[in-house]
Amino acid sequence: MSDRSAFQYALLRVVPSLERGEFVNAGVIVFCRQLRFLEARVGLDEGRLLALAPGTDTGPIRAQLETLAAVAAGDPAAGAVARMEPSERFHWLVAPASTTIQPGSVHTGLCGDPRAVLDRLFKTLVLAPLAAMRREYLAASLEEADLAPTWVEQFRRWFGEASGVVGEPNALVLATADGAGAPSARVVLLKGVDDRGFTVFTNRESRKGRDIAANPRACLVFPWVAMERQVVVSGAVERVPDDESDAYFASRPRGARLSAAASPQSSVVESRDELLRLRAEAEARHPGDASIPRPPHWGGLRVVPDAVEFWQGRPDRLHDRLRFRRADGGWVVERLAP
Numbered sequence: 001m002s003d004r005s006a007f008q009y010a011l012l013r014v015v016p017s018l019e020r021g022e023f024v025n026a027g028v029i030v031f032c033r034q035l036r037f038l039e040a041r042v043g044l045d046e047g048r049l050l051a052l053a054p055g056t057d058t059g060p061i062r063a064q065l066e067t068l069a070a071v072a073a074g075d076p077a078a079g080a081v082a083r084m085e086p087s088e089r090f091h092w093l094v095a096p097a098s099t100t101i102q103p104g105s106v107h108t109g110l111c112g113d114p115r116a117v118l119d120r121l122f123k124t125l126v127l128a129p130l131a132a133m134r135r136e137y138l139a140a141s142l143e144e145a146d147l148a149p150t151w152v153e154q155f156r157r158w159f160g161e162a163s164g165v166v167g168e169p170n171a172l173v174l175a176t177a178d179g180a181g182a183p184s185a186r187v188v189l190l191k192g193v194d195d196r197g198f199t200v201f202t203n204r205e206s207r208k209g210r211d212i213a214a215n216p217r218a219c220l221v222f223p224w225v226a227m228e229r230q231v232v233v234s235g236a237v238e239r240v241p242d243d244e245s246d247a248y249f250a251s252r253p254r255g256a257r258l259s260a261a262a263s264p265q266s267s268v269v270e271s272r273d274e275l276l277r278l279r280a281e282a283e284a285r286h287p288g289d290a291s292i293p294r295p296p297h298w299g300g301l302r303v304v305p306d307a308v309e310f311w312q313g314r315p316d317r318l319h320d321r322l323r324f325r326r327a328d329g330g331w332v333v334e335r336l337a338p
C-alpha cells in the first residue's frame with residue numbers, strides 16, 4: 001500500500017479588471033482530507049501586478065490575501081468560516097469570492113507530505129511565475145491545404161486576421177548583424193508588403209542602417225502572440241528607390257518629419273535637452289508650412305524574402321510550421337518540426 005494521500009490544490013490569482021484576462025498568481029491552497037491538512041501560502045508580486053494594471057492599490061489586495069491565508073490556517077480570529085471543518089473551509093476558499101482575487105481550478109494529486117507540496121507549488125507557481133507561465137495553444141491549426149498559393153497572399157490573409165486582434169499588427173522585430181556577425185534587433189513598423197518584399201522606413205545611418213550596409217541581410221519576426229502565431233522572414237535587404245521614400249516621407253505628419261530630420265538615430269546624446277535643441281534647429285530651418293525635404297540618410301529598406309515561415313501554435317507544443325522557401329527560380333513549401 002502506498003503511504004501517499006490524495007490532495008487538492010488551487011491557485012489564488014489576482015485578476016485586475018483588464019480585457020485581456022491576464023492575472024498574477026498570488027497564493028496556493030493545499031488541502032488533504034486524510035491528513036486533515038489545509039494551508040494557504042500567499043505572496044503578491046507587486047511589480048508584475050503594477051506592470052499589468054498601473055495605479056492599482058495593492059494594500060487591500062494584500063490584506064484580502066492575508067485573510068484568506070488566516071482562514072485556511074483555521075485562525076479563529078479570521079471569522080466564522082475559519083472555524084469550520086477543513087473540508088468546508090477548502091470549499092469556501094475555492095469558491096470565487098471576489099472579483100479581484102479568484103481561485104483557479106482545483107487540481108488533484110497524491111503525496112506523502114502536503115506541506116512539502118505546498119512549498120514546491122508556492123515556489124514554482126507563485127514565486128517563480130515566469131517558469132510557470134504557460135498556455136496551451138488551441139486557437140487554430142495550419143495545414144498545407146489551408147495555405148494560400150503564395151507567401152504574399154498568405155501573409156495578407158494572416159495580417160487581415162491579426163488586424164482586429166493584435167494591437168499594431170504591423171509592428172515587427174527587425175534583426176540585423178554587423179560585419180563581424182554581432183546581431184542586434186529592434187521593433188519597427190511595416191509600411192508596405194507586396195511580392196517584392198517587406199518595406200520599412202528608418203534612418204540609414206542608425207545602427208541597423210550601418211549593419212545592413214556591412215551585411216545586407218535581415219530577419220523579421222511578426223510576433224502575433226495573441227493569435228498564437230508568428231511569421232518569420234529572412235532575406236536580402238535592398239534600398240527602396242528614392243521616389244518611394246520621398247512619397248512616404250511626405251505623407252508623415254510634420255512633427256515626425258522634423259524629428260527624423262533632427263535626430264541622429266542611434267548616436268549617444270548628452271540629454272533630452274540636446275534633442276529638443278536639435279529639433280528646434282530643424283524647425284528654424286523649415287519654418288511655418290515650408291516643406292521639409294526627406295533627409296538623404298532617411299528612407300526605405302525592403303527585405304526581399306528567400307524564406308517566409310508561418311507558425312501556428314498547437315496543443316502540447318506540437319506546433320504547425322509551414323515555410324515558403326525560394327528554390328530554383330520558384331518557391332517550395334516545407335513543413336518544419338516545431
Ligand SMILES: Cc1cc2nc3c(=O)[nH]c(=O)nc-3n(C[C@H](O)[C@H](O)[C@H](O)COP(=O)(O)O)c2cc1C
Binds near residue numbers: 168185202
Ligand atoms: C512600436 C515601435 C515602432 C517603431 N517603429 C520604428 C520605425 O518604423 N522605424 C524606425 O527607425 N524605428 C522605429 N522604432 C524605434 C526602433 O525600435 C529603434 O529604437 C530605432 O530604430 C533605433 O534602432 P537601432 O539603434 O537598432 O538602429 C519603433 C519602436 C517601436 C517600439
